[in-house]
Amino acid sequence: MSRRKQLYEGKAKILYEGPEPGTLIQYFKDDATAFNAQKKATLDGKGVLNNRISEFVMLRLAEIGIPTHFIKRVNMREQLIKRVEIIPLEVICRNIAAGTMAKRLGIEEGEKLPRSIVEFCLKRDDLGDPVIAEEHIHAFGWATPEELDEIIAMTLRINDYLQGMFAGVGIRLVDFKIEFGRLDVDGGHQVILADEISPDSCRLWDMETNKKLDKDRFRRDLGDVTEAYTEVATRLGILKSNPPNLSIVTGDK
Ligand code: 5GP
Numbered sequence: 001m002s003r004r005k006q007l008y009e010g011k012a013k014i015l016y017e018g019p020e021p022g023t024l025i026q027y028f029k030d031d032a033t034a035f036n037a038q039k040k041a042t043l044d045g046k047g048v049l050n051n052r053i054s055e056f057v058m059l060r061l062a063e064i065g066i067p068t069h070f071i072k073r074v075n076m077r078e079q080l081i082k083r084v085e086i087i088p089l090e091v092i093c094r095n096i097a098a099g100t101m102a103k104r105l106g107i108e109e110g111e112k113l114p115r116s117i118v119e120f121c122l123k124r125d126d127l128g129d130p131v132i133a134e135e136h137i138h139a140f141g142w143a144t145p146e147e148l149d150e151i152i153a154m155t156l157r158i159n160d161y162l163q164g165m166f167a168g169v170g171i172r173l174v175d176f177k178i179e180f181g182r183l184d185v186d187g188g189h190q191v192i193l194a195d196e197i198s199p200d201s202c203r204l205w206d207m208e209t210n211k212k213l214d215k216d217r218f219r220r221d222l223g224d225v226t227e228a229y230t231e232v233a234t235r236l237g238i239l240k241s242n243p244p245n246l247s248i249v250t251g252d253k
Contacts, residue, residue: 024083034219048076049229050198057197067192084181090121093159094175150191169235174203199229
């Protein structure tokens with residue numbers, strides 16, 4: 001098969017030109033990075049699991065009316081998506097104090113927040129994705145006030161739905177990061193959910209034991225990273241319970 005034109009390579013994904021105008025192929029790599037790529041590893045099967053989990057989540061969100069870039073999964077590692085202009089923001093939604101917010105504000109990790117909090121970081125690897133205020137977004141024109149209102153409303157709706165979805169399988173949604181893009185429609189733009197939602201971009205804790213089932217296992221050297229991602233996929237019903245060994249799960253096309 002002739003290889004498609006590669007348009008972009010990120011830390012965990014590659015984007016290729018899609019089969020039709022306005023489409024892309026999103027390829028999920030096994031590469032894992034943390035702390036602004038200072039820590040790197042390859043985790044066998046991670047890309048396959050994230051492709052499946054992100055597909056599942058995007059489809060569920062589409063069902064509740066969230067517009068997303070997801071069109072269909074093409075194979076074990078690739079999905080067809082709508083081509084968008086990415087808004088240069090990492091939108092973080094938090095329910096429980098953890099990670100950089102716990103550190104920044106001196107709150108103990110695990111403390112329930114008084115309410116869900118939406119934060120913004122500027123997507124700039126060279127600056128370490130700094131936290132920014134809505135004022136910066138407006139002043140520098142990274143998103144219009146109308147776009148930002150839509151982004152916040154969609155983020156809270158996504159949080160609401162995903163908290164329930166994960167709670168249903170015994171998982172606490174501690175926090176997550178999402179990205180949005182602008183889709184060309186009839187001479188204007190529609191803001192839609194882009195990128196991925198997976199254990200790479202969420203904190204997911206087992207409700208009974210608080211066991212981490214997300215990328216913190218990699219960041220904090222806790223081990224069994226793909227096993228934890230497999231557990232998430234299994235609980236969501238994406239993989240059969242007692243999944244076969246990962247070499248079968250990851251048997252790429
Ligand atoms: P924190 O700011 O505490 O490190 O991260 C908050 C949440 O956003 C976590 O669920 C984390 O996984 C996610 N997150 C923050 N920055 C990134 C990023 O650059 N890439 C990915 N995949 N997730 C991120």
